[in-house]
Amino acid sequence: MLAVISALFAFFAVLLVVPYVTRFALRHGYVDMPGPRKVHAAPVPLLGGAAIYAATAAAMLLFGGRSSLSVAVAVGGLLIVFIGLLDDTAKAKGYEFPIWPRVIVYLTAAFVPVLLDIRIIGVSSPGPGGMIILPEWASVISTVVWIFALTNMINFIDGVDGLAAGVSMISSLTLFLTAVIRQQTDTAMLALILFGACAAFLAFNFYPARIFMGDAGAAFLGYALSLIAVEGSLKSATLITILIPMLALGVPIMDTIIVMARRLAEGRGLHKADNLHTHHALMRWGLTQIQTVSFLYLLSIVFALLSIVLLLAWGA
Secondary structure, three states, rough: OHHHHHHHHHHHHHHHHHHHHHHHHHHHEEEEEOOOOOOOOOEOOOOOOHHHHHHHHHHHHHHHHHOHHHHHHHHHHHHHHHHHHHHHHHHOOOOOOOOHHHHHHHHHHHHHHHHHOOOOOEEEEEOOOOOOEEEEHHHHHHHHHHHHHHHHHHHHHHOOOHHHHHHHHHHHHHHHHHHHOOOOOOHHHHHHHHHHHHHHHHHHHHOOOOOOOOOHHHHHHHHHHHHHHHHHHHHHHHHHHHOHHHHHHHHHHHHHHHHHHHHHHHOOOOOOOOOOOOOHHHHHHHHHHHHOOOOHHHHHHHHHHHHHHHHHHHHO
């Protein structure tokens, strides 16, 4: 019940805050201008990510207390949103924000949960070996790599109205059901809070979008989802159930693998923006924005159902 109340708080907080953020962005020129890689034809306000972060962090701290997960979301998320807002500001002013400040801040944010003991500890085996405990260095590296990677993956798919918010909503609901089945209270609460925040934001962000979440919002959603996965399914997973969060987050993971493989094959920089993403390909094939987003929602739901079936089948 507390998780539901916290999710409703986040939902209504986003509904109330986004109109004010939209007016502020328009008044001060924080807008995403049309361009060759963009699918929108008119300037769209940025800064929606600030509303998502504020609602999520406030809900976690108010209803989850000062747990390690709440503090990690608030502190690490603030770092992610801060550098994201700088990136969004550069975008609004018409210049490219350098990659290295983002990398440094993302890595710093990824270490925050490690310092709070939210990390991948080991892998249990169904055989006589029991739990395989990772050395501390391997535990830290695997956790930081997972958080850093997923932070970027959600950002990668944020190229069509409503896509990142909708996919994150489906993924968070899936991770919520996983946490409930495994009786993990904190992760269930954060997952449902993210679901509420994304659902409210989608009311403003679905085609035609009235506001974008920007890099700040997309990266924060990836960061928060990665924390849920680490604290929930990955902290001490079996070899089989490692697949559960990967399936729950299947669309951004699939898109990242495809894009990185194509960039490597074509000799492009891995961090360079392009139009090789799945949503770009679908629209080149003739799908509209709504059809593209709907298809990827459906694919995300299929991945989500597979993850729940896998969880129930192996009783993890």
